[in-house]
Amino acid sequence: MNALELNAICKSFGSQRALDNVTLAVPTGSRTVIVGPSGSGKTTLLRMIAGFEFPDSGSLSLNGQILLDSTHEVPAHQRRIGYVPQDGALFPHMSVAANIGFGLATKGPARDERIAELMDSVALDANMATRWPHELSGGQQQRVALARALAQQPRLMLLDEPFSALDTGLRAAMRKMVARLLADAGVTAILVTHDQSEALSFADQLAVMRQGRLVQAGQPLELYQHPRDEQTALFLGEAVLMPAKIKDGWADCDLGPITVNHQGNSEMAQIMLRPEQLQLNIASTGSPGCHGVVTERDFGGNTCTLTVTLLAGKFEPGRSLPVHCAGLLAPPIGSAVQLTTLGRAHVLNN
Amino acid sequence: MGRGGTWVTGFAVLVALLSLLPIGFVIGVSWQVGWEQIQALVLRPRVGELLINTVLLVLLTLPLCILLGTALAWLTERSNLPGRRAWSLLAVAPLAVPAFVHSYAWVSLVPSIHGLPAGVLVSVIAYFPFLYLPVAATLRRLDPAIEDVAQSLGLKPWTVFLRVVVPQLRLAICGGALLVGLHLLAEYGLYAMIRFDTFTTAIFDQFKSTFNGPGANMLAAVLALYCLAMLTAESAARGNARYARVGSGSAREQQVVRLGRPATLLALILQTVTCLLALGVPLITLGKWLIAGGSEVWHWSELLAALQQTLFLGVAGALLTTCAAVPIAWLSIRAPGRLQRVLESCNYITSSLPGIVVALALVTVTIHFARPIYQTTVTVLLAYMLMFIPRALVSLRAGIAQAPVELENIARSLGRSPGRALWLITLRLAAPGAAAGAALVFLAITNELTATLLLAPNGTRTLATGFWAMTSEIDYAAAAPYALLMILLSLPLTGLLYLQSKRTAGR
């Protein structure tokens, strides 16, 4: 069952099309991530769900209740939708406890108890209750913001780039904590980010936006493996893109013949492989695969990204490809290597 | 923007239209007077004389103010001068002494003092804090990394200052210089007392002889043009530089230059002399007159009445001005755009006109078209509003900027109605800014002379006009209690100004 349903949402700012016919369903209890470059309209979409913005046309419903259509709209304060913005946006004139308790209807000891419970759930020390927002670190502020939004037991949780202001080390930990919290509370969540790795790691459902349009939605693995087009492919991670001739489930390309997930025939198509699908061996004569030379080496600790320049090629001789290999096993520059492919290549429909 | 926005915009437009009154008046009067008479009244030697006087005053005073203000700011912010904190407070303190009280002090100390040199001397002393404040604040929040980089590129410290620091001070210097320049054009009391004729004193003379006769009005028109020219010059000097967001400044300590022994001595002499001239002279003369006058000069009933009226006008004017500034401040943060910029520049241009021009305009307009408010407190307060709205605007805008719309949105997402969210979040956060703005307007009103003289209702006597009436009769002893009360009223607010500049720069 779907918690949130967006139907044909359109919104323009002047002549600028911010949202172009966006339709999306968010299953109950899921974590949906909307990902896209800045200016793609993802934040506008989020603010529209929260009730801070209003579309020019389209409709929006939550748990079967119509929040917005052409005849009426439910104002933000009656939607019970939690919102956590990028910088936390704590109320600077209120203590941590007052911030968290802002949305609580209860008073007295019950309220204090609930605040303590919430602080505990986001791993904030109890003695932080009397602190002021400017005395907190970025991560702490973000956790207060999360607790504040969770306090009112929202029907839906919206997170707008909640981790982007945090240090890299902190980010992954926060991400895990948020995922756990949302699962514990059983809250459906939508998270907006421009960071693809964050998106892939956090999402049950991933929706890619570009220029106000929802380009593709589905499970993260599905989108990673089978992006609809070149831009989406590159946006979701490093990719090897090559021209190929497709025939009977095989692609003829610079790497030689490889299998593809496509049954049609085409004289001129584009195929995609993820770098981790290329496997590297030290060259020995007669072994199978495609021959090349290591021309660049980017040592990154446990993985090393190599640039391999192919010796021959049907379409473009001397093509350079990124290849990942274990850092300790990376061959030096100038090594002759062989490439073999794992799994199938994906044919992009251009 | 919806219904709310329409309301706010409508109110902001109303305020802007009101602020166009003085300019409209100048144009209207010129039209009415006709070209022939304009020629007779404007193209005459006396106007040339005034023009030369005023231009010379500006050309001599501004560079001196800039040099003094920047030197003191550098010493208190960037050197290891002993007693930096105290010196920095003392550099702002002269603001608590109204300009015409400075002049009064000098005239009683050196009775023969007069003309251009006196005008320049007293102006520099009275107005250099207007440069000190922004320059010191900017020096405090410059990113020290930039200077480090410059030094690492092989520049000598002095070269670093000239090539890296000074260009970054341009905005502060331009802003401060414009403020001083506009004061030079608008001030009456200071120059009247030391017998130096500027456009403003000449307009006042004409007013005394002819009320709002064409002679006074045409001089006012020329003065208004002069002010607009100054605004244009400043915006040209400012170039493409924009006022940087005063936000999270660098947390790092600024590096402090160690002064050698001779340099320390020179710096201490400069600080001491400035302090003696700017604070010593007024305080010593005031003390002298208070002692000479004894208890006789303390006409308590009159002094208290004047104090009461000053407080009333100050508080009412500050409230009105702050309320009037709210819509435009709100628009400039929440809905910036071309309309908002136009509205804001309307307020800005009018406030740069001297009080005498605004007052002449309001006298003429109310006497002919708005009799019910002619010679009432409403008109005086309106003049204060037109003259001082930017002071309220700046603080208020900073206050509203403290409360991003996002906070209000979040309050709404947490179940608070829009009205409650505005009240609980934005207004609470903007309140200190509004209060600071109101305080600045109050300070300006307590020292206001020209507009109050022309517009005050019958029987009104403020501390400033009381002081002026006494000094006009050369009763310097009787004027002293008025001056003392004005200084005492201004002191806490000057302190506030000082703290505010520290804080906006600190965080």
Added chain:
Amino acid sequence: MTRRIPSFFKTALLGAALISAGLAHAASADDGIVVYNAQHESLTKAWVEGFTKQTGIKVTVRNGDDTEMGNQIVQEGSASPADVFLTENSPAMVLVDNAGLFAPVAPATLEQVGSAWRPAHGKWLGIAARSTVFVYNPAKLPASEVPASLLDLAAPAWKGRWAVSPAGADFQAIVAAVLELKGEAVTLDWLKAMKANAAIYRGNSAVLKAVNAGQVDSGVIYHYYSFVDQAKTGENSKDTALHYFKHQDPGAFVSISGGGVLASSKHPEQAQAFLKWITGKDGQAVLKDGNSFEYAVGQNAQSNPKLVPLTQLDAPKVDASRLDSKKAVALMTQAGLL
């Protein structure tokens, strides 16, 4: 698209409206009469205090200068808030009278003042008088060298040696007298010479102080500035001497301070009572006994005994109702003094 009702702005607007309404009300609720006063504040204050004490009528005073207020009343016209107008010099009275804004002075009041001190038409009357005087510093200018006539000061020999306060109504009245006695051409030449010769100060007190301090040798002021200062500490006049031009010279001009009731007055009885009081026994006694040192003009009223009696001043005959302040100011503007 924010859809909020800005209750706050409505409240603010309402508050501002209430404040303004309250103020407007407070401003108009004043009782009693309004006096536009161009006379010295302290003198009018003494008059008002005496009058209010005797009659219980409240008086609100607006202070200003002669021609400023004269012009102001003319512009305000029939809606002027003023009930009574008091000046230091008569030209401003003429200005208002020419606009037809004065009500006739009550006959009983007119009779209190000698006919020399009021125009025949009785629309206003003299309330006090002051004499032009040449003040000099004997240390810088020996008594033997004082000029015989006010017009002599136009001579190049006097360059930088005398001071005036041309922006004040006092001196403008003297100019009006010169104009009336000597005609436009002579007056303009004299003013142009003055622009070149004279040191310009703001206010007669400032002129007196400068002469006393020796900053300038001499000055043209009214007589009482010196007497007022002498009565206090004398610190601004102790080193000066006075020279009366006499011989009906323009410099011996005696200026009439005027008083009148406006036709538009909403309290004509109280206003007439005020005028009657200040020109009557008690009001004129303030001139004799107070520290204004202006001449009394009431029938049988005595001036302060320290003053040179009016009869000895040999002043020129000038019809006060003909003094033309407009022309005087225009000529001074033309000469570059304003």
